[in-house]
Amino acid sequence: MGTSKFNGVNQISYEQAKKEIETGDILFCSGRYLVSELIKKASDSIFSHVGLLFYWNNRIVVLESVEDDGVRAVPLSHYLYNYENSKKKYNGELYVARHEVVASSHFDKEKIKRMLGKAVDLLNRNYDKDEIAQIVARIGLGIGRHRDNEEYICSEFVDECFKQLEIELSRDPKDFIYPEHIAADSNIRPLFEISP
Numbered sequence: 757m758g759t760s761k762f763n764g765v766n767q768i769s770y771e772q773a774k775k776e777i778e779t780g781d782i783l784f785c786s787g788r789y790l791v792s793e794l795i796k797k798a799s800d801s802i803f804s805h806v807g808l809l810f811y812w813n814n815r816i817v818v819l820e821s822v823e824d825d826g827v828r829a830v831p832l833s834h835y836l837y838n839y840e841n842s843k844k845k846y847n848g849e850l851y852v853a854r855h856e857v858v859a860s861s862h863f864d865k866e867k868i869k870r871m872l873g874k875a876v877d878l879l880n881r882n883y884d885k886d887e888i889a890q891i892v893a894r895i896g897l898g899i900g901r902h903r904d905n906e907e908y909i910c911s912e913f914v915d916e917c918f919k920q921l922e923i924e925l926s927r928d929p930k931d932f933i934y935p936e937h938i939a940a941d942s943n944i945r946p947l948f949e950i951s952p
Contacts, residue, residue: 782852786804827875828880855945
């Protein structure tokens with residue numbers, strides 16, 4: 757693994773990014789936190805997290821699943837100015853990408869509404885901590901298989917939302933999905949990195 761297609765993408769300001777981002781775009785994060793570094797190392801990737809972006813009342817919102825909160829919605833601006841209420845920026849890089857099918861002018865925009873509806877229905881679902889243990893066991897020991905449940909790691913959440921668009925994202929042979937699988941999918945097109 758370890759997609760390189762995000763190498764050298766343009767960096768743009770948050771103000772410019774707000775003009776470029778469309779509902780249904782994907783946020784990829786490359787964190788410098790301990791857990792982020794472990795995820796990146798285990799999945800041979802620069803990415804530790806993934807979420808969906810959408811517009812709501814002239815704001816860009818991130819729909820994501822995180823360890824402490826489960827599935828949640830937060831303004832993208834929090835990543836830039838007040839990550840986890842710290843009054844600091846997210847410690848890492850933020851990239852935005854778009855799925856080619858969603859970007860198509862022929863794409864049925866009603867499906868985006870269904871995707872967002874599914875995302876809202878999943879708000880407050882638990883983060884799948886057992887899945888992380890299974891992924892570690894699969895990578896480290898070569899054992900285990902993904903089982904669907906009502907809890908989600910970040911990449912499972914994004915995958916579940918894209919299923920509403922009748923889009924199947926890449927997975928590994930044991931049916932696990934990490935941020936790297938989504939980033940490496942041939943239909944995912946990097947757009948830019950949001951500069952600090």
